Amino acid sequence: MAELVKVEEVADSMFTMIKDTMGQKKWKATDLTKAVLELYGDRCDKTLAKSAIRELIESGKCVYTYFGGSFIEIPHKEGAEN
Amino acid sequence: MAEKERKTPKLDELEKGAWPSFVKEIKSAAGKNPMANDLLGQLERSYEEKIGHWKHGGIVGVLGYGGGVIGRYSDLPEEFPNVSHFHTMRINQPAGWFYTSDVLRKLCDIWEKHGSGLTNMHGSTGDMIFLGTRTDELEPIFSELTKLGFDLGGSGSDVRTPSCCCGKARCEWACYDTMALTYFLTMHYQDELHRPAFPYKWKFKMSGCPNDCVASVARADMSIIGTWRDDIQIDKSAVTEYAGKGMNIQRDVVGNCPAKCMEWDGTELKIDNKACVKCMHCINAMPKALSPGNDRGACILIGSKAPIVEGALLSSVLVPFIKLEPPYTELIDLIDRIHEVWSENGKNRERVGEFIQRVGMGNFLEAIEVEPVPEMVAHPRENPYVFYEEFFEDESEEQEESEEEK
Structure with a gap:
């Protein structure tokens, strides 16, 4: 079996995906997991993807949001607060 | 600080009647809490206009968590500035909703210090619901709750508080x-x-x-x-006692059995347990005489x-x-x-x-x-x-x- 990539690398890839599609697509945790599994093939698994999401959230680079369902986004000014 | 008394003729209607009224509780809180006072004003406005004035959802929460806080904002912040933020917090309740009165007082103290003081015990999720606080109060509340041994519950696309x-x-x-x-x-x-x-x-x-x-x-x-999985337990003497006290077992127990698996000949109650659908009707009707079997799961x-x-x-x-x-x-x-x-x-x-x-x-x-x-x-x-x-x-x-x- 191929060696797994580092959790930080997966988190960075997720962050890039979110940043590059900001305003066009909202990512759920499952969407991000599927995307990195496709990107890294057998060098990534669901446990690693889960750890990467946790890394993203706990570092403050991303936050969970709720708009009908739960999504992962880059922190921004709350629209509803205006 | 005493808040000015609002005229709320529509809400006042909801204080009438035999049941406890949420309006009465909000009015009681409004005397000392500006959030509760503005809440009364916005609610009255909603009843007049037949429109809700809340915006729901968003990005609020505590660091690391994706659930437990439900963002809520007023769409009339200039008129009701104290409820411009009015976030809900879900607090994971103890299993079975058992508390000591001491811990309830401490929970209420936290909420009166950092929020509106209004609670919903309990929400349909089962959690304790703390109604109304500002974004900058979320982390201090979370910190005090965890010190007290409580955690936030679930919200959004997650496992909700069991x-x-x-x-x-x-x-x-x-x-x-x-x-x-x-x-x-x-x-x-x-x-x-x-x-x-x-x-x-x-x-x-x-x-x-x-x-x-x-x-x-x-x-x-x-x-x-x-x-x-096994047979309903029958205490025959208790069945006789129910009959002796005037219970109409044929009509009220046997006659209401959806599976028609019971018989009553005036002295003995028989149950065809293979046909029982476990509806609990007979057990509810004669709790001293009948109880679930022993092979439980x-x-x-x-x-x-x-x-x-x-x-x-x-x-x-x-x-x-x-x-x-x-x-x-x-x-x-x-x-x-x-x-x-x-x-x-x-x-x-x-x-x-x-x-x-x-x-x-x-x-x-x-x-x-x-x-x-x-x-x-x-x-x-x-x-x-x-x-x-x-x-x-x-x-x-x-x-x-x-x-x-x-």
């Missing part, structure tokens, strides 16, 4: 320890509770017997309802929900009987297989019940590796919803193949 009836703590009919299982599931699924990773919400509700006091059959994605049902995106669903039988004792390995294996299949294939905002309707129960059972059995029914005495033709075909093909080999 809830249960009081079970063996106060009820002799509990067929398994609902509080122990609720605590176990809460701790086992901490990650899924605080970090939303599902297509939509997932609710566990545990009822100790088929009376289903937490209404799990109508509300939970997974309803775990206590039941038994639970029935696992799946797929109920209230109407939000689509219509309401009641849950239906997935596992007819399971012994529920620590370490609950069989149950956890089943739940994890369901989560895996639903997470992989569910659409955004699709509850597991809707997912099962979309893909078909047969395909769902195959995906979660559960064999269909005749007890998988939506209601007692109904035909099973699994079509067996394909299994018969598979079996006949296998037979033909083995005969050819011979």
Whole structure:
């Protein structure tokens, strides 16, 4: 079996995906997991993807949001607060 | 600080009548809390205009968590500045809703210090609901709650705070320890509770017997309802006592049995236990004389929900009987297989019940590796919803193949 990539690398890839599609697509945790599994093939698994999401959230680079369902986004000014 | 008294003729109507009124409680809080006072003003305005003035959702929460805080903002912040932010916090309740009065006072002290002071004990999720605070108060509240030994509950697309009836703590009919299982599931699924990773919400509700006091059959994605496999226990002398005190056993017990599995000849009560559907009617009617059997466990049902995106669903039988004792390995294996299949294939905002309707129960059972059995029914005495033709075909093909080999 191929060696797994580092959790930080997966988190960075997720962050890039979110940043590059900001305003066009909202990512759920499952969407991000599927995307990195496709990107890294057998060098990534669901446990690693889960750890990467946790890394993203706990570092403050991303936050969970709720708009009908739960999504992962880059922190921004709350629209509803205006 | 005393707040100015608002004129609220519409809301005043809701104080009339025999029942306790939320308006009375908000007015009581409004005397000392500006948030509660502005809440009264905005509510009165909503009743006048027949329009809600709340904006819901967004990005508020505490660091690291994706659930437990429901963002809420007023769309009239200039008129009602004290409720411009009015976020709800869900606090994970103790299993069975047991508290000491001391801890309730401490919880209320935290909320009066940092929020509106208004609570909902309890919300339909089972959590304690703290109604109304500002974004900058969320972390201080969370910090004080954790010091007191409490945590936030679930919200959004995560495992919602598991809830249960009081079970063996106060009820002799509990067929398994609902509080122990609720605590176990809460701790086992901490990650899924605080970090939303599902297509939509997932609710566990545990009822100790088929009376289903937490209404799990109508509300939970997974309803775990206590039941038994052997015969209903009968205390014959107590039956005689009920009859002697004037109970019409034929009319009120036997006549109301949905399975028609009881007989009363005026002196002896007989039950055909094989035909019993465990409706609990007779046990409820004669609690001193009848009680659930001794071979107790639970029935696992799946797929109920209230109407939000689509219509309401009641849950239906997935596992007819399971012994529920620590370490609950069989149950956890089943739940994890369901989560895996639903997470992989569910659409955004699709509850597991809707997912099962979309893909078909047969395909769902195959995906979660559960064999269909005749007890998988939506209601007692109904035909099973699994079509067996394909299994018969598979079996006949296998037979033909083995005969050819011979």
